[in-house]
Amino acid sequence: MTNDRSERSTVRRVDRLEEIPDPTPSVEFAVVDVIISSTSIIRLLEQGAAYVRPFSDPEAALSFKQREDAVLVGEDGGGAIEGFDLSPLPSIIADADIEGRPVGIRTTNGTRAMERVGFPDGLVVGSTINAAAVAEELAGRQRDAMIVAAGRQGEPVPEDTVGAELIEARYTGVDVDEEHLRERVRDCSTAEWLREIGYGNELDDLLAFDSTTVVPTLEDGRFVDGYTS
Template sequence: MNDRSEGACERVERLEDIPEPVPTGEFVVVDVIISSTSIVRLLEGGAEYVKPFGDPEAALQFKEQTEDALLVGEDGGGAIEGFDLSPLPSIIADADVAGRPVGIRTSNGTRAMDRIGHTDGLLVGSTVNAAAVAEELSERGTNSLIVAAGRQGEPTPEDSVGAELIQARYRANSLDEDALRERILECSTAEWLRSMGYDHEIDALLEFDSTETVPTLKDGVFIDA
């Protein structure tokens, strides 16, 4: 993929660094562990659509008002009362999501989406779909901002890696991918997953560019572009 001079592709290290007022242009939200990867897997699993929520109460209302809806989410890494599933991709893989509308709320990723406030065009990026997201940005050819969501106001290595990877793919720059993988392996969130026996979740994140699924917001819900 060639560098596109028509649009600059920049990034920020945490959702709190999204400029105010929110500028025009394209946005990619990167929350590698875990909402970005979860949305990718939900769409791959056949979900009708995935609707992001910054507020758990709004998500619960959506479930009450939407036939056959499923809620996926966490708050500070823990379960949310009234929600159906954890957002861990391996748990999603075992769930019946095909054809169902899904709401998702996470501590950082969906809050970043809510902060941007767009109802159309927003992309979700992770390590697993970095090249596909970069290609979509390249085709749009306008200024774009990649938002590494971070955690509780602090940058996180895994989100920074995802954002760096997408930007490098867009600019056709080379990276030391082994070093990027090592940063993910050593991050505190990966340690948390390992402590619960979810080593396989980390392994999947290290498979860069392993899917072409690009969640794209249309009328307030994510579909596969």
């Protein structure tokens, strides 16, 4: 059963950033990169970051670090970026002292998806852990919305698709088999990679659906918590 949100506005889901239409439509955007950009930005704001600024270019991020005495969080193909301070893994972020400091983030897929839609004001970041809050925020704007699962190297990935499907379900009010969604995340290749590098504990966090109401929202090029419902 659906609620009346779909009568006020429409929502569309794409399962990889390359499916975003060109020219980019004038809609509300939610970008979903569950492992790991989206979840990291949420955790950075929860940890007290003054704001989080996304970058697609590592050199621009390094200039920002020098100019603003910022903390840089990021990865390139799963590896460290020279000059960056932290991996984007949430368990590493949890141990970092970032209270009140600006943070820059660059990731292989998530920030590329943000760049693809042009870093518009009002862009929100979605994950499995804030799906209900993101859906509520998008529905409250009463405009058409697009939920973008970032994917990887032009291909859909299960964890991003699950995150996007969950937000879409919360938006429309359609029931979903949450345990099946969790199984898809547990069985994905990125989850296996996390286990191989000793961070399988991150999965428990990702599978706690709707466990936070933080909705990172882009304002003047910076993510802040925009949840207002």
